[in-house]
Amino acid sequence: MRAMVYRGPYRIRVEEKPRPRIEHPNDAIVKVQLAAICGSDLHLYHGMMPDTRVGHTFGHEFIGVVDEVGSSVQDLRVGDRVMVPFNVFCGSCFFCARGLYSNCHNVNPNATAVGGIYGYSHTTGGYDGGQAEYVRVPFADVGPSVIPDWMDDEDAVLLTDALATGYFGAQLGGIVEGDVVVVFGAGPVGLYAARSAWLMGAGRVIVVDHLDFRLEKAREFAHAETFNFTEHDDVVVLMKRLTDHLGADVAIDAVGAEADGNLLMHVTSAKLKLQGGSPVALNWAIDSVRKGGTVSVMGAYGPIFSSVKFGDALNKGLTLRMNQAPVKRQWPRLFEHIRNGYLKPSDIVTHRIPLEHIAEGYHIMSAKLDGCIKPLIVPNPA
Numbered sequence: 140m141r142a143m144v145y146r147g148p149y150r151i152r153v154e155e156k157p158r159p160r161i162e163h164p165n166d167a168i169v170k171v172q173l174a175a176i177c178g179s180d181l182h183l184y185h186g187m188m189p190d191t192r193v194g195h196t197f198g199h200e201f202i203g204v205v206d207e208v209g210s211s212v213q214d215l216r217v218g219d220r221v222m223v224p225f226n227v228f229c230g231s232c233f234f235c236a237r238g239l240y241s242n243c244h245n246v247n248p249n250a251t252a253v254g255g256i257y258g259y260s261h262t263t264g265g266y267d268g269g270q271a272e273y274v275r276v277p278f279a280d281v282g283p284s285v286i287p288d289w290m291d292d293e294d295a296v297l298l299t300d301a302l303a304t305g306y307f308g309a310q311l312g313g314i315v316e317g318d319v320v321v322v323f324g325a326g327p328v329g330l331y332a333a334r335s336a337w338l339m340g341a342g343r344v345i346v347v348d349h350l351d352f353r354l355e356k357a358r359e360f361a362h363a364e365t366f367n368f369t370e371h372d373d374v375v376v377l378m379k380r381l382t383d384h385l386g387a388d389v390a391i392d393a394v395g396a397e398a399d400g401n402l403l404m405h406v407t408s409a410k411l412k413l414q415g416g417s418p419v420a421l422n423w424a425i426d427s428v429r430k431g432g433t434v435s436v437m438g439a440y441g442p443i444f445s446s447v448k449f450g451d452a453l454n455k456g457l458t459l460r461m462n463q464a465p466v467k468r469q470w471p472r473l474f475e476h477i478r479n480g481y482l483k484p485s486d487i488v489t490h491r492i493p494l495e496h497i498a499e500g501y502h503i504m505s506a507k508l509d510g511c512i513k514p515l516i517v518p519n520p521a
């Protein structure tokens with residue numbers, strides 16, 4: 140089969156790889172119809188994620204058709220159209236029983252902190268991902284769901300990560316009616332978080348980024364007030380000015396480890412690897428929120444530590460909430476919102492790229508060229 144293969148930082152190729160096979164009775168093999176490139180894939184692409192091995196196939200956002208099932212699979216049949224959450228999870232361990240699917244204890248022999256994620260290095264279990272013609276889906280009765288007939292493929296693929304994550308980010312904000320919510324980052328996760336904040340009762344939604352075309356999408360798609368942080372001396376002072384000098388009720392970090400906006404942070408993280416990410420957006424979130432407010436962190440950070448302004452968070456009495464999104468937990472409510480027309484996830488898709496050209500897709504997404512917000516990958520273009 141054809142598959143995206145990692146060859147080293149900034150080096151992606153499409154190669155011939157053996158088609159995955161059933162390795163366990165509860166596996167399924169899915170023929171991928173549509174995949175996506177996530178902002179998280181860029182951390183792999185940039186060589187930021189430990190134990191990203193040459194030969195690994197990325198891709199944790201994908202949908203497809205069941206091609207083969209193991210002998211114990213009960214709920215899926217060959218030919219079913221399925222959406223697969225980015226988490227690999229067992230459904231029955233201590234953590235899964237509490238809905239913490241992204242923290243499953245049975246799927247990742249390489250680390251205890253994080254569960255399994257498709258196509259996301261051996262640090263998250265070494266599962267090959269869905270930027271390929273076929274993918275092995277373990278725990279096939281647990282993770283995937285059959286795509287409802289009324290749902291578009293492009294909406295379904297966005298539910299496997301970006302949309303569920305943005306929605307989860309807003310949920311962790313604990314938004315109550317009338318809250319002022321500021322979202323750092325106008326990528327897919329930030330756009331969906333901002334849009335979801337309204338669904339949860341926000342009174343005002345502000346989005347901060349430095350890419351004007353993404354801020355335009357934040358106004359259009361998420362109906363947000365927007366600010367380009369490069370046009371202001373101090374984005375925190377700006378946030379205070381906008382909120383009677385109190386600060387926002389809720390701040391959401393939808394940027395993560397590769398944040399721009401502070402050279403020292405960039406050098407100590409990306410270049411010198413002295414910290415597990417550049418927490419610029421997270422520190423802005425801590426400083427921009429009011430005392431007693433909530434900071435929700437969806438942006439991804441590497442292991443060990445980062446220079447987060449923890450003392451300020453403590454002294455302000457903040458609530459800090461975060462996790463990798465337990466995607467399937469968000470589906471029932473999001474299905475309703477999409478079906479009722481409150482949300483059209485595919486409105487943020489900007490590119491549809493054949494698998495053979497995926498290297499170009501990574502380059503465009505990484506450098507944010509050509510108005511790129513969300514690129515989809517099509518393994519077998521019609």
Ligand SMILES: NC(=O)c1ccc[n+]([C@@H]2O[C@H](COP(=O)([O-])OP(=O)(O)OC[C@H]3O[C@@H](n4cnc5c(N)ncnc54)[C@H](O)[C@@H]3O)[C@@H](O)[C@H]2O)c1
Binds near residue numbers: 512
């Ligand atoms: N927790 C989860 O389950 C989960 C799931 C998906 C993605 N993520 C993470 O969420 C983050 C966003 O993902 P995405 O797909 O939207 O990525 P993306 O790269 O498309 O978007 C990130 C945006 O942040 C902007 N940005 C950079 N520095 C900033 C700053 N200091 N302040 C404000 N904006 C800034 C960039 O210009 C860009 O538009 C990534 O770190 C990704 O790894 C986490």
Ligand SMILES: [Zn+2]
Binds near residue numbers: 179
């Ligand atoms: Zn992702």
Ligand SMILES: [Zn+2]
Binds near residue numbers: 244
């Ligand atoms: Zn589990």
